[in-house]
Amino acid sequence: MAAKGNGKAMTGFVVFAGSMLLVIGLINIFQAFIALFADERVLVTRENLVLVDLTAWGWVLLISGFLMLAVGSGLLTAQTWARVAAIVIVCLHAVTQIFWLNAYPVWSLLMIALDTVILFALTARWSDVRDRLGEPGEVKWSGQQAAELSAAEQHTPPLV
DSSP: OHHHHHHHHHHHHHHHHHHHHHHHHHHHHHHHHHHHHOGGGOOOOGGGOSOOOHHHHHHHHHHHHHHHHHHHHHHHTTOHHHHHHHHHHHHHHHHHHHHTTTTOHHHHHHHHHHHHHHHHHHHSOHHHHHHHHOOTTOOOOOHHHHHHHHHHHHTOOOOO
C-alpha cells in the first residue's frame, strides 16, 4: 500500500518538474526579449558579472527558454527523452546560476534550490512515474468495458 502512495507522490513530483520547466522557460524567454530588444531596461552592474554582453545573454536565454518549454511539455507526457534532456538542461541551468551569484544572490540561490528539487523529481523512481502517467495515447481497457463494448456491437444495426 505504501508503494502505491509513493508512486502517486513521485508522479506529482514529475508533473511539478514539468510545470516548473514550462514556467522557467517562459521567464527565460521574457528576459531574453528584454535583453535583446530593450537592453537599456536591464539593470546590471558590470563589475559583479562574469559575462557582460547582454546580446549574447539574451540569445542564450531565448534558446534555453524554448528548450525548457519543449522538455517540460515532453515531461508532462512521460517521455523518456524528455527526462534525459531535462536532467542535462537543469544541470546546466544550475551551473549558469553560479555565474549570476554575485549580481543576483537571492534569485540565483532560489533557482539553484529549485533546480535541485527538479533533479530529485527527475532521477527518483522514473519507472513508477512512467507506469502511473502511462504512454501518451494509450487507453487501458478493463474486462468490464470490453464486455460492454462487445454487447453494444451485437445490437448495432449494420450500416447501409
